[in-house]
Structure formats: structure tokens, C-alpha cells
Amino acid sequence: MDYLLTEEQLMLKDMVSKYAAEKIAPVASENERNHRYPAEIINELSELGMLGIYFPDEYGGSGMDFVSYTIAIEEISRHCASTGVIISAHTSLVCDPIFRFGTEEQKQKYLPDLLSGNKIGSFTLTEAGAGSDAGATQTTAKLVDDKWVLNGAKLFATNGKEAETFVLLASTDLSQKTRGISAFIVEKDTPGLSIGKLEKKLGIRCSSTAEIILEDVTIPKENMLGELNKGFKVAMVTLDGGRLGIASQALGIAKASIEDAVKYAKERIQFGRPIADLQAIQWMIADMKTEDDAAKLLVWSAATMKDKGLVYSTESAIAKLKASEVASFCANKCVQIHGGYGYTEDFNAERYLRDAKITEIYEGTSEVQRLVIARAMLK
Ligand SMILES: Cc1cc2nc3c(=O)[nH]c(=O)nc-3n(C[C@H](O)[C@H](O)[C@H](O)COP(=O)(O)OP(=O)(O)OC[C@H]3O[C@@H](n4cnc5c(N)ncnc54)[C@H](O)[C@@H]3O)c2cc1C
Known part of the structure; x- marks a missing residue:
């Protein structure tokens, strides 16, 4: 490839x-x-x-x-x-x-x-009642004395603990749902901003997933990102690119799963010969490789569309859907090929399986990706 x-x-x-x-x-x-x-x-x-x-x-x-x-x-x-x-x-x-x-x-x-990496960023769209339904955002931003005052709580912010710069979505008109959301740049040391609960997770445990609490967080008027009440579009366009980042993360997990499965299959002896000699194992490896190549082509194709300035929302959803499900498929097979050892922490296979799962959930679940793809097909 x-x-x-x-x-x-x-x-x-x-x-x-x-x-x-x-x-x-x-x-x-x-x-x-x-x-x-x-x-x-x-x-x-x-x-x-x-x-x-x-x-x-x-x-x-x-x-x-x-x-x-x-x-x-x-x-x-x-x-x-x-x-x-x-x-x-x-x-x-x-x-x-x-x-x-x-x-x-x-x-x-x-x-x-x-x-330059001097500061780390975190994007906070999700809330307790606003996950797939991001339009249900309840965090508010009100203009008081020519400054934005933010109140509410955002959930599941990746890098939330380490970030110094947040891109944050809040409602500037609750009655308008998605048409009343605006995006803001918020600095960590702004009074009233605090880090709440840190999630304990199945996988990707080196990355923080944090609640961000906003109590009368007052930021300059010029910290609105994009236009008033156009934040939902900012979020959706942003997620088009983000989904390819997650799809690439999924490709990495799939690649690791394939490489480790091949290595183990050649080394593990049962019935007097490497398990790689068994057709059952060979077929699993063939399926993993085929699925991974298909996913990679979709990811690189959508990424090329972004580089060329083409509209790539549907292709991004397709690539993320496929790559994330391929990552879970490959990680699952990797554990299977490792047998009982794959279920232990002596090998990386169990980590791949735990890490793969989140790629089917964040930046839009697989169901939401299917929704995006189907809407484009049926419009
Ligand atoms: C580790 C981690 C990191 C995250 N990082 C971030 C981050 O950095 N920033 C951020 O803003 N968010 C982040 N999230 C949030 C993540 O994007 C959401 O969890 C995800 O979008 C799903 O929302 P939800 O959890 O509320 O699930 P829900 O929306 O409640 O979904 C529950 C189930 O219902 C299904 N469902 C919901 N609506 C539909 C529908 N219309 N059609 C079909 N099925 C549907 C879903 O697919 C899912 O199976 C993170 C989450 C986790 C776990």
C-alpha cells in the first residue's frame, strides 16, 4: 500500500x-x-x-x-x-x-x-444530556457587559486535565437548539473553570477524559470562534477531520493486532508445529489483512479529498465506521490467536482490544456514522 x-x-x-x-x-x-x-x-x-x-x-x-x-x-x-x-x-x-x-x-x-506543543488543546462538545444529540447542549454563554459569561458542565473532554486551551461549545440561544450553539476559545486559567471528574476507562488510559465545570467563566467577547449561533457547523466540520484522526488511530491498532498475531502464530507450537500452519489461523490472518487494507484505502482516500479541498463528510464517516470496526475485529482475532495468553497482560493483545472499542464510540458512534452515510445516500 x-x-x-x-x-x-x-x-x-x-x-x-x-x-x-x-x-x-x-x-x-x-x-x-x-x-x-x-x-x-x-x-x-x-x-x-x-x-x-x-x-x-x-x-x-x-x-x-x-x-x-x-x-x-x-x-x-x-x-x-x-x-x-x-x-x-x-x-x-x-x-x-x-x-x-x-x-x-x-x-x-x-x-x-x-x-509547537507548548500548550495542549481539548475540545468540549459533549455534556451529560448531549452526546450523539449535541444540539441538546445546556451549557450557556451570555453576553454581559460586552463579555461572554459561560455556565454549565462539559463531559468526556480528551486532554481535559492537561489542556491549557479549550475549544468549547455552548448555547447562545437555548430555544434554537443546534441553531443556537456557538463556539468559544477558553483558556484554562480563567477564573470559574475547573476540572471535575476524571473518567476511569476500559482503554486509552494514558489520555485523560475529564469533566470541565464552568461557573461564571468570563471571557473576552473576541474569544467567540466563528460566527454567533454557527457553532454547530464549527463542530460538525471539525468532526469531519477528527473522524479521520480516529480512523487513523484505529488503523494503528489494527496494524499492531495483525503484526502481533503473525509473530505469535509463527512462534506458538501446538501439536508439534507452529499454529501458523493451521488453516484456521491462516484464515483469521488473511481476513485481518484484507479488512485492514480496505480500511486504509478508505482513510487515505478521504484524507486525500481533504487535502484537495473537496467535500468529504460522507467519506470521513465511511472511513471512520470501517476503520473502527476493523480495529475491533483485528484486535479480537489477535486475542483469539494468542489463546489464553491473549487474555492476560503478558501480551499486548488485550490492550489492543480494549483500546479498539473506543474508536467505535467517540467522535460519533458507529450508529451515528451510519446515520450520516445513509442521510447522504437518501437525500
Ligand atoms: C474516552 C472518551 C473520550 C471522549 N472524548 C471527547 C472529547 O474530547 N470531546 C467531546 O466533546 N466528547 C468526547 N467524548 C464523548 C463521545 O464523543 C460521546 O460519548 C459519543 O459521541 C456518544 O455519546 P454518548 O456517550 O452520550 O452516547 P449516546 O448518545 O447516549 O448513545 C447511546 C447509544 O445510542 C445510540 N444512538 C444515539 N443516538 C442515535 C441515533 N440517532 N441513531 C441511532 N443510534 C443512536 C448510540 O450509537 C449509542 O449506541 C469522549 C467519550 C469517551 C468515552
Whole structure:
């Protein structure tokens, strides 16, 4: 499949792949077991320009394309899916909307610190009563003395604990539901903003998932991102790109599952020969590889559409739906091929299975992706 990549993309793939194998792989399981945020790795990846891969040099980005970004997230997630989502949420869900919808002043103020990794970003759309139904947002933003005053609670914010810059969605007109939502840039040290519950999760345990509490959080009027009451569009456009970040994370988990399954199948002896000689095992590996290749083509195709400036919302939903279900399929088969050992912490297979599941849920569940695809087909 690499024949589809340019020389520059191949060089990036090689660089990230070597870094991840050398620096991320040895510590991934232990970090995950200890719910430890991989600060040192994030710092090193920042130095390598991996926190602003596809943004222009003028704001401190690495000036590469979006396909390169998907490759980097896959290679990183191949060893640690938590690190993959930390970077993906930061890049796709915070840097991207500020770059796309921000005023020149906002871009100059926020992007250099975010793209260099000096500051981490977190995107907060979800609330207790507003998950798939994001229009049910109850957090409010009211204009008081020419400043926005935010009240409410956001849930499940990836990077919420570490972030210094939030892109936050709040209702500026509750009666209008999706048409009354606006987006804001909120800085962590603003009085009234606090971190609430930190979720204990099935997987991706190195990344924080936090509640963000807002009590009379007062921010300058100019911190609105995009237009008044057009925040739902900001969120949806942002999630189009974000879904490809998650799809790439899923590709990384699938790749890891295939590589580990192949290795184990060649090493494990039963009935006097490697289990790789058994057709039952061979077919599982063949199915994993076939599904993974199909998913990768969908992800790279949608990413290429984004690079070309084409409308890619449906293709992004298709790629995310397929890649996330392939990640779960491959991780499940990986555990199966490892037999009882796959169910223990002695091997990475169980981590892949736990990590894969979330890719079917966040940034729109598989059901929501099907809804998006079906709506496009039936309109
Ligand atoms: C680890 C983690 C990290 C996250 N990170 C972030 C983040 O950084 N920022 C953020 O804003 N959010 C984040 N989320 C939230 C995530 O995007 C939501 O959990 C997800 O969108 C689903 O919403 P929900 O949990 O409320 O489920 P619900 O919307 O309550 O869904 C429950 C079930 O009903 C189904 N369902 C709901 N509506 C429909 C429908 N119309 N048609 C068919 N089926 C439907 C769903 O598919 C699901 O199976 C994160 C969540 C987790 C667990």
C-alpha cells in the first residue's frame, strides 16, 4: 500500500515509525496500566513537529499534508493508542477549528503555542444530556457587559486535565437548539473553570477524559470562534477531520493486532508445529489483512479529498465506521490467536482490544456514522 505515498510521506512514515518503536513501544503498556500521561513522549513528538503536522509554517506548523497526519497517527497508535488520541484530539479538534474558523488575531495568539506543543488543546462538545444529540447542549454563554459569561458542565473532554486551551461549545440561544450553539476559545486559567471528574476507562488510559465545570467563566467577547449561533457547523466540520484522526488511530491498532498475531502464530507450537500452519489461523490472518487494507484505502482516500479541498463528510464517516470496526475485529482475532495468553497482560493483545472499542464510540458512534452515510445516500 505504501506505493500510494509520496517520497515525503514515506520519509515521515519511516521517521515516526522508528521513533514510536524505539521510544513509545517500551513504555506503552506500563504507562497504560498506571494511567500515566506520556508527557515526555508528547514533548519529544512536539519537537519533531508532530503536534502541528498539516498546518502552515507561518503559524508554527510543519507544513505537511493531511495524509501525512493520518500516517503519523497510525504509526504512533500502532504502539500506543492513547498517545494517538492525545495528538489527534489536540490537532484535529482544537488546532484545526482555530485555523479554519479563527480570526487572524486568534490564529496569531493561539496557534504558535498549540502547533509547537507548548500548550495542549481539548475540545468540549459533549455534556451529560448531549452526546450523539449535541444540539441538546445546556451549557450557556451570555453576553454581559460586552463579555461572554459561560455556565454549565462539559463531559468526556480528551486532554481535559492537561489542556491549557479549550475549544468549547455552548448555547447562545437555548430555544434554537443546534441553531443556537456557538463556539468559544477558553483558556484554562480563567477564573470559574475547573476540572471535575476524571473518567476511569476500559482503554486509552494514558489520555485523560475529564469533566470541565464552568461557573461564571468570563471571557473576552473576541474569544467567540466563528460566527454567533454557527457553532454547530464549527463542530460538525471539525468532526469531519477528527473522524479521520480516529480512523487513523484505529488503523494503528489494527496494524499492531495483525503484526502481533503473525509473530505469535509463527512462534506458538501446538501439536508439534507452529499454529501458523493451521488453516484456521491462516484464515483469521488473511481476513485481518484484507479488512485492514480496505480500511486504509478508505482513510487515505478521504484524507486525500481533504487535502484537495473537496467535500468529504460522507467519506470521513465511511472511513471512520470501517476503520473502527476493523480495529475491533483485528484486535479480537489477535486475542483469539494468542489463546489464553491473549487474555492476560503478558501480551499486548488485550490492550489492543480494549483500546479498539473506543474508536467505535467517540467522535460519533458507529450508529451515528451510519446515520450520516445513509442521510447522504437518501437525500
Ligand atoms: C474516552 C472518551 C473520550 C471522549 N472524548 C471527547 C472529547 O474530547 N470531546 C467531546 O466533546 N466528547 C468526547 N467524548 C464523548 C463521545 O464523543 C460521546 O460519548 C459519543 O459521541 C456518544 O455519546 P454518548 O456517550 O452520550 O452516547 P449516546 O448518545 O447516549 O448513545 C447511546 C447509544 O445510542 C445510540 N444512538 C444515539 N443516538 C442515535 C441515533 N440517532 N441513531 C441511532 N443510534 C443512536 C448510540 O450509537 C449509542 O449506541 C469522549 C467519550 C469517551 C468515552
